[in-house]
Amino acid sequence: MAMQLDLPDTVAEEGAELVAAIDDIVARHGAKRGELLPILQDLLAERGEISDLAMQVVADRLGAAPSEVQGVVTFYSFLGVEKRGRHVIRLCHTLSCVMAGTRDVAAALEDELGIPFGGTTPDGMFTLEWANCIGMCSTPPALLLDAEALGGVTPAHVREVIAALRAEGVHG
Amino acid sequence: MTIRTPLTLATVHPDKGLRAALGQAPIEVLEEVDRSGIRGRGGAGFSTGLKWRLASEAPAPDGRRHVVCNADEGEPGTVKDRALLSELPDLVLEGMTIAAWAIGANNGVVYLRGEYVYLRDGLEDCLARRRASGLLGHDILGTPGFDFDIHIRLGSGAYVCGEETALLESLEGRRGEPRNRFPYPVVRGLDQAPTIVNNVETLAWVPAIMARGADWFAGIGTPGSTGPKLLSISGDVARRGVYEFPFGVTVRELLEASGGEDAHAVVVGGACGVCVPAVDFAREISYEEISTGGAIIVLGPGRDLLDVAENFLEFFVDESCGQCTPCRLGNPVLLEGVRSLRRGECTAERLGELQHLGRTMQDASKCGLGQTSPNFFLSLVDRFGPEIIDRIPV
Numbered sequence: 410m411a412m413q414l415d416l417p418d419t420v421a422e423e424g425a426e427l428v429a430a431i432d433d434i435v436a437r438h439g440a441k442r443g444e445l446l447p448i449l450q451d452l453l454a455e456r457g458e459i460s461d462l463a464m465q466v467v468a469d470r471l472g473a474a475p476s477e478v479q480g481v482v483t484f485y486s487f488l489g490v491e492k493r494g495r496h497v498i499r500l501c502h503t504l505s506c507v508m509a510g511t512r513d514v515a516a517a518l519e520d521e522l523g524i525p526f527g528g529t530t531p532d533g534m535f536t537l538e539w540a541n542c543i544g545m546c547s548t549p550p551a552l553l554l555d556a557e558a559l560g561g562v563t564p565a566h567v568r569e570v571i572a573a574l575r576a577e578g579v580h581g
Numbered sequence: 582m583t584i585r586t587p588l589t590l591a592t593v594h595p596d597k598g599l600r601a602a603l604g605q606a607p608i609e610v611l612e613e614v615d616r617s618g619i620r621g622r623g624g625a626g627f628s629t630g631l632k633w634r635l636a637s638e639a640p641a642p643d644g645r646r647h648v649v650c651n652a653d654e655g656e657p658g659t660v661k662d663r664a665l666l667s668e669l670p671d672l673v674l675e676g677m678t679i680a681a682w683a684i685g686a687n688n689g690v691v692y693l694r695g696e697y698v699y700l701r702d703g704l705e706d707c708l709a710r711r712r713a714s715g716l717l718g719h720d721i722l723g724t725p726g727f728d729f730d731i732h733i734r735l736g737s738g739a740y741v742c743g744e745e746t747a748l749l750e751s752l753e754g755r756r757g758e759p760r761n762r763f764p765y766p767v768v769r770g771l772d773q774a775p776t777i778v779n780n781v782e783t784l785a786w787v788p789a790i791m792a793r794g795a796d797w798f799a800g801i802g803t804p805g806s807t808g809p810k811l812l813s814i815s816g817d818v819a820r821r822g823v824y825e826f827p828f829g830v831t832v833r834e835l836l837e838a839s840g841g842e843d844a845h846a847v848v849v850g851g852a853c854g855v856c857v858p859a860v861d862f863a864r865e866i867s868y869e870e871i872s873t874g875g876a877i878i879v880l881g882p883g884r885d886l887l888d889v890a891e892n893f894l895e896f897f898v899d900e901s902c903g904q905c906t907p908c909r910l911g912n913p914v915l916l917e918g919v920r921s922l923r924r925g926e927c928t929a930e931r932l933g934e935l936q937h938l939g940r941t942m943q944d945a946s947k948c949g950l951g952q953t954s955p956n957f958f959l960s961l962v963d964r965f966g967p968e969i970i971d972r973i974p975v
Contacts, residue, residue, distance in 0.1 A: 443772070445754030450695075450735060477755075484756040484902075485737035487695045503657045503852070504892045505815040505878055541740060541896055542657040542852075543696045546815035546878070547583045547822045556698045 428466050430455060435470045442471050445481055449488055458492035486540075494529045496574055498567075499540035499553040506542075509549035510563070517564030521571050534578055535571070583822030585839070589809050590669055590785055590825075596716060598788030602679045603724050610683040611637060614787065616795035618807035623651060623743070623780030624850065624874025625949065626806075629787075632777055635767040637684040639775035646686035647776040648677050648729075649752070650784055653694045653736050653743040656851035657896060658876030661811035662781035664823045666693075666700050669785060670707045674731060676784030678716065679791055680777060681729040689731035690771070692748050695738050704733055740900035744948050745778040747902065758904045759948035782811055782875070802828035806867035810875065814839040816848070817881030832871070833862040841879040846886060846965070851876035852893040853953035855960035856886060886965055887972070890919045890958050897954040908951025911942040915958055922972045929973050936962055 434451045438444040448467060453459055459482050468475040482488045498518065502511055519525055522535050529536045545551030548560025554570065602610045615630025636646060650673060654662035665673060677689045693701060708731055711717045721727045739757045741747045746760035749771050770776020786808060790798045799807045806828035812835065815821045819840025826835070832849070836842050847857045849866065850873040857864070857871060864870050880889065894916035903909045918935040921927040927935075939955030946952045962969055 443752070443754045446737060446751060447734065450737060471754075480756055481754065485695075485739050487736075487738035502892075503896055504848075504889060505658055505821075507892060508816055508884075540696070540738075541899060542655060542659075544654055544660050544663045544694075546658050546813060546876075547660050549815065549821075553696060558696075558699060 424462055427456070427460070427463060431463060431466045431470065435467070440470050440472075442473055445471060445473070445478065446485075449478075449482060453488060457495070459488060459490060461490075486538075492529070494533050494536040495578070496534060496555055497536045497538065497553075499538045499543070500526075501541070501543045501545065501549075501551050501553075502539045503542035505546035506550040511550040513564050514550050514552070514562055514567055517567050518571075521568050534575065583820075584664055584668070585814075585820055585822040586824045586826075588669075588811075588825050590665070590672055590789060593672060593789045593792055595671060596675060596722075596788075598791035599675050599678055599716065600722065601791045602682055603722055603727070607637065607683050607685060610679065610791070613795045614683065614790060617790045617798040618795075618805075619783065619786060619790065619798065620806065620868060621780055622782035622786070622810065622874065624656065624853075624872070626868040626872060629779065629783055632767055632779070633680060633684050635765070636686075636770075636775045636777045639768045641685075641775050643774070645688065645772070645774040646681075646684055647771045647774055648680045648684070648686045648689040648731075649745075649748065649771060649776055649778040650677055650689070650691040650731075650781060651743060651745065651748060651778050652691050652697065652781050653748060654697075654781065655694060655740040655743045656853065656874055656876050657893070658813060658815055658848065658851040658878040659874060660813040660815075661823045661875045663697060663700070664811070665781050665785050666697065667703065670704055671711070672785040672788055673781055674704075674707060674711060675716070676779075676787035677731055678721065678729055679787050680779065680784065682721075682724075682727060684775070684777060686777075687728050687730075689729060690752060691731060691733045692736060692742070692752060693733055694736045694742075696736075698735060701733055701735065708733075739902075740896075741902045741948070741950050744950060747948070748778060749776065756902070758902045759950075761947075780874070803865070803867045803869065805869045810866070812866070812873070812875050812877050814841075814877045814879065816877075816879035817841060817844065817884070818879045826866070828867045829865045831863055831865055832857055835866070835877055836862065836879065839879070841881070843882055844879045845882050845884055846880045848876070848878040848880065848889065848957070849873045850956070851878070852896050853949070853956055855956055856880075856889070856964060857960075858964050861964075885923075886961055886968060887919055887923045890961055891916065891923070893957050894919055894954070897950070901950060901954075905945075905947040905951060907942045907945040908947070908954065911938055911946075911951070912954055914938060915942075915955060919958065922969065925972055925974055927973060929970075932962065932969070932973065 468478040620626040742757040747757040751757040897912040
């Protein structure tokens with residue numbers, strides 16, 4: 410059922426590798442339209458982005474229109490077409506966290522990383538985003554660091570966390 | 582996780598409820614759940630017994646019915662489903678299994694919000710243990726022909742997917758845009774098959790109801806809001822966390838328990854809830870009085886209620902799916918209205934227009950998100966008039 414993609418030579422090699430990666434993911438979940446979200450979630454986790462080409466290949470494998478896949482990718486805040494950094498920090502800016510000091514933590518994060526919210530560090534290490542309520546209202550302010558939730562964070566705490574991740578990045 | 586009161590759910594004997602249910606005909610289980618009076622604990626308050634009955638009676642041409650656990654806990658101020666999923670996951674899965682027996686379902690799905698991805702491994706372990714113990718899979722607990730299994734699907738950061746038809750769209754691999762009703766999901770839900778979508782807490786109470794009886798559950802709470810309720814209390818209190826109270830508890834009792842006695846106002850129901858002034862602290866938390874899925878946010882002295890309204894409206898502008906006009910366009914207008922009030926630039930006439938807009942959004946929005954997003958702002962104008970009117974230029 411898979412069609413042969415007609416790729417420009419310049420992207421053919423890179424494209425072939427991407428297509429193989431997508432085929433692995435699709436095989437894991439089954440080539441069913443209903444599996445689109447898990448497929449995109451895995452794709453993003455493995456590749457760090459969902460490119461135009463990736464959306465077209467996924468659409469082809471599931472028998473969907475590329476525009477439908479793009480519609481899904483752009484609907485969910487944890488998906489999206491932008492390339493994110495290796496670590497994504499999502500700071501909650503809903504009421505209970507804001508009341509407990511989100512603003513100071515936000516300033517420390519922007520200062521430490523040298524980027525505004527929505528940005529990615531030039532070395533590709535960190536993306537900084539706002540999140541709506543992450544269900545940590547009992548231990549505010551809170552953030553998601555990749556797949557982990559951290560509660561009761563302070564400016565000093567987030568500076569330490571970033572320093573530790575940077576050290577890991579250099580040595581690991 | 583901070584659980585501040587003993588939880589009745591923690592005392593429920595594992596799988597006693599499931600064994601009791603399997604000793605009865607499905608119709609008897611439906612009657613028991615119905616008689617308990619339990620209503621949806623995500624906030625909407627629909628009768629669980631009726632929902633299950635409708636799904637069990639709906640024709641399923643290819644024999645498929647689904648049980649979906651709504652673990653997309655996204656209402657600002659709510660953390661109680663996370664507590665249940667991390668501390669008592671077996672109860673939630675047992676509740677789903679009892680539901681499957683009652684309605685004749687063979688497939689279960691936990692739709693876990695992407696923000697809670699760190700709970701997935703624990704839930705998978707729990708599922709594996711239950712399969713190994715014969716509590717999921719084929720002929721569950723030796724009941725011939727009762728086949729049911731559960732898998733986990735992750736959300737990807739969209740508040741609207743807590744709305745049951747948006748959740749189903751998401752499960753089918755689409756944008757989380759709510760569906761038209763009719764038909765309701767109990768008739769045509771996941772993949773067109775009869776489907777019940779129940780909140781995590783609702784499902785967790787089901788084993789307790791089956792183990793202890795409907796009368797026990799119905800004897801707690803108020804006539805229209807039976808049973809105990811988990812509440813998440815946050816904001817300006819000494820002891821934030823998850824509390825269990827019988828329905829009918831007053832706002833003042835919540836403040837006393839959590840150390841927030843000096844509160845200026847209390848947000849009940851999260852961003853889609855209402856702002857309760859001190860003169861109303863003797864009122865009850867229940868579906869009849871002040872209704873909530875469990876979010877209580879306490880606002881201490883000195884908090885500017887317009888800051889709160891602005892924060893909530895920013896939330897809704899962000900989270901509106903954009904599908905229907907009242908919600909997509911109404912929320913940004915309300916947000917700008919609140920900002921103009923803060924700047925002292927909103928005239929009395931303009932405030933009246935904003936109230937009218939809010940009521941239109943309640944009536945005309947397609948789903949619960951848009952229908953409830955003006956609630957907090959409208960309750961402010963209604964109940965905190967002087968604080969708002971003072972901001973209007975004379």
